Amino acid sequence: MSATSTYDLIIIGGGINGAGIARDAAGRGLKVLLCEQNDLASATSSASTKLIHGGLRYLEQYEFRLVREALTEREVLLNNAPHIIKPLRFVLPHRKDLRPAWMIRLGLFLYDHLGGRKKLPASEGISFASHVAGAPLREDVTKGFVYSDCWVDDARLVVLNAMDARENGAEILTRTKCVGAVQRGGQWNVTLRGDADQGDRGVVGKMLINAAGPWCADLIKADGGVVQSKTTANIRLVKGSHIVVPKIFDHEYCYIFQNGDGRIVFAIPYEDDFTLIGTTDVDFNGDPSTVKIDQDEIDYLCKLASGYFKKTVSTDDVVWTYSGVRPLYAGNGDGENASKISRDYTLKLEANSGDAPALHVFGGKITTYRKLAEHALQIITDQLGRDDHPWTASAPLPGGDFPNASYDDAHSIYAKRYDWVPTKMLKRLLRLYGTRIEAILGTAKGLSDLGTCHGHDLYEAELRYLIDQEWVRDLNDLIWRRSKLGLRLTKDQQAVLKQRLAKENCTKIAAE
Ligand code: FAD
Numbered sequence: 001m002s003a004t005s006t007y008d009l010i011i012i013g014g015g016i017n018g019a020g021i022a023r024d025a026a027g028r029g030l031k032v033l034l035c036e037q038n039d040l041a042s043a044t045s046s047a048s049t050k051l052i053h054g055g056l057r058y059l060e061q062y063e064f065r066l067v068r069e070a071l072t073e074r075e076v077l078l079n080n081a082p083h084i085i086k087p088l089r090f091v092l093p094h095r096k097d098l099r100p101a102w103m104i105r106l107g108l109f110l111y112d113h114l115g116g117r118k119k120l121p122a123s124e125g126i127s128f129a130s131h132v133a134g135a136p137l138r139e140d141v142t143k144g145f146v147y148s149d150c151w152v153d154d155a156r157l158v159v160l161n162a163m164d165a166r167e168n169g170a171e172i173l174t175r176t177k178c179v180g181a182v183q184r185g186g187q188w189n190v191t192l193r194g195d196a197d198q199g200d201r202g203v204v205g206k207m208l209i210n211a212a213g214p215w216c217a218d219l220i221k222a223d224g225g226v227v228q229s230k231t232t233a234n235i236r237l238v239k240g241s242h243i244v245v246p247k248i249f250d251h252e253y254c255y256i257f258q259n260g261d262g263r264i265v266f267a268i269p270y271e272d273d274f275t276l277i278g279t280t281d282v283d284f285n286g287d288p289s290t291v292k293i294d295q296d297e298i299d300y301l302c303k304l305a306s307g308y309f310k311k312t313v314s315t316d317d318v319v320w321t322y323s324g325v326r327p328l329y330a331g332n333g334d335g336e337n338a339s340k341i342s343r344d345y346t347l348k349l350e351a352n353s354g355d356a357p358a359l360h361v362f363g364g365k366i367t368t369y370r371k372l373a374e375h376a377l378q379i380i381t382d383q384l385g386r387d388d389h390p391w392t393a394s395a396p397l398p399g400g401d402f403p404n405a406s407y408d409d410a411h412s413i414y415a416k417r418y419d420w421v422p423t424k425m426l427k428r429l430l431r432l433y434g435t436r437i438e439a440i441l442g443t444a445k446g447l448s449d450l451g452t453c454h455g456h457d458l459y460e461a462e463l464r465y466l467i468d469q470e471w472v473r474d475l476n477d478l479i480w481r482r483s484k485l486g487l488r489l490t491k492d493q494q495a496v497l498k499q500r501l502a503k504e505n506c507t508k509i510a511a512e
Contacts, residue, residue: 010205015045018211019161020373026168037177041158047324052150071115083434123147214288242278399434455493
């Protein structure tokens with residue numbers, strides 16, 4: 001085991017909650033270490049529906065606190081990350097057998113007014129005979145409503161938070177598992193194990209943060225948990241899956257479809273040429289790292305979508321699927337229907353006299369991660385005897401410093417500066433990297449200056465940036481989390497990239 005270092009905060013878990021807390025804490029000058037056993041966002045935080053939303057259906061469950069906080073966050077996050085977040089209009093076809101129109105109007109009125117909306121347009125009623133969103137729908141649905149929410153590249157939101165944490169001095173260790181955390185002399189003694197077989201590393205922390213998502217309860221269980229803890233948690237693991245199919249409609253609206261079982265499913269324009277459909281809600285008891293979609297879930301999503309679209313959606317249309325596990329804080333709600341358990345978060349402080357404190361993060365949504373981090377920092381600063389100075393509400397994430405927080409303004413500037421970059425490629429790069437596009441395109445004057453093309457429009461300059469700046473270590477990091485090039489690159493191109501990344505890793509590990 002190598003020499004020991006001391007940190008104010010040791011964070012277990014590089015999903016959105018761990019990365020969000022790391023960023024907020026590092027920006028306040030705390031000495032932070034975050035360990036992630038796999039890649040950043042490799043679990044739930046890359047498997048969401050990718051909505052920054054209040055959650056219309058949570059109003060029915062009287063979750064006003066959650067909905068208000070989430071609605072307010074939409075514009076805060078949109079201003080801070082206008083490259084990876086964009087406004088969307090959602091079309092809700094009206095089915096009077098499921099919910100009366102007055103109830104939907106009331107819900108949308110609350111949705112429009114609860115969260116201090118400024119940029120996003122208000123809701124309205126529409127007739128499908130005259131609205132562009134009516135064309136792909138079956139004729140028996142004639143009316144509906146439109147309202148606003150936002151879309152986010154969830155995996156990149158995590159990486160950008162981790163980058164900002166690093167730029168503020170945090171140490172971010174991917175492929176590094178916490179395999180032990182014990183109290184010793186009023187501090188946390190934490191053992192970290194990297195995947196490179198270089199022996200364990202011991203680190204010492206004044207406070208420990210358990211942000212392990214679906215693993216949060218396992219980590220602290222009395223029998224076999226790796227963190228010494230007296231906290232108990234009633235966590236319900238609920239699987240949610242999505243399917244991706246070739247695009248079913250050719251406009252920018254999304255659909256929110258109600259189902260007879262009380263659930264709702266979204267159909268969202270995805271990566272220009274596809275439609276994303278999800279999600280399911282199924283209780284899950286297995287290992288979260290092996291979660292994958294079942295045929296029953298594919299059938300459920302296809303049937304529901306086919307009930308609304310003129311086009312029948314079938315298993316044969318599915319080009320990609322992904323699944324994630326929601327770690328929901330169940331309180332006493334063991335027996336409840338999975339879709340009815342609260343999506344709100346709970347922070348549990350464990351502070352026993354003479355011991356170093358720990359904070360356990362349970363539940364939560366991508367949408368509320370920044371507020372969750374602020375609440376966590378209130379507790380952390382109090383425990384560490386620091387002042388509480390929130391700062392992230394008006395701080396752009398890396399690459400998000402667009403003029404007027406406007407994607408269109410930034411696009412005009414970069415389209416002029418890099419007029420040799422094909423339009424689709426510029427759009428892809430600007431959406432992924434924002435102003436950090438400059439770190440990739442640099443002083444290049446043409447595509448040939450970007451080095452080898454690895455397929456589609458992925459050039460060596462982008463790959464190098466991802467390896468050097470964004471912790472890319474293997475193919476899945478590259479093609480499913482930092483980008484969605486998995487939908488574009490051929491199997492052969494992927495195989496070459498896989499080999500290239502393996503070689504790159506060997507060199508890196510040998511040099512360490
Ligand atoms: P995770 O992202 O799972 O991160 C936990 C991390 O801890 C993992 O990466 C794991 O590898 C790591 N870890 C665990 N144990 C260890 C260890 N011992 N050492 C080191 N690392 C460890 N929210 C929204 O706001 N909008 C949506 O549209 C939305 N849709 C969703 C759809 C689905 C199907 C699901 C499942 C969730 C959705 N959510 C949505 C919720 C949101 O995705 C989650 O609340 C959020 O991603 C949880 O983040 P997390 O950081 O807590 O967990």
